[in-house]
Amino acid sequence: MSVITIRPAPPPAIDDYRKAIETLLDGEARTRSYDSAISIATYMGSTNAQWALEAGAFVAWRDAIWAYAYSELEKASNGQRSRPAVSEFLAELPLINWPA
Incomplete structure (x- = not known):
């Protein structure tokens, strides 16, 4: 009988977080009928x-997200924090405060 070793899944790559954040930003822009994050910024x-x-409001929020993400992902790269699941990391990000 052979022994099966179950290894935990590797943590997400830094690029996985970046792509998820870009998707989040584009999706939020679309909630206000803009084509993308780039479009609303114009x-x-x-x-x-x-x-x-x-x-x-969007640009301020986008900047806050990237400032937080860069800081925390640097910590993850240096071993100062673990790399959470992408969905968990997205939940840490600030929320947008749209104008009335």
């Missing part, structure tokens, strides 16, 4: 006040 200087407000 409205920062819009002459339409609502679009400019939405773009400002």
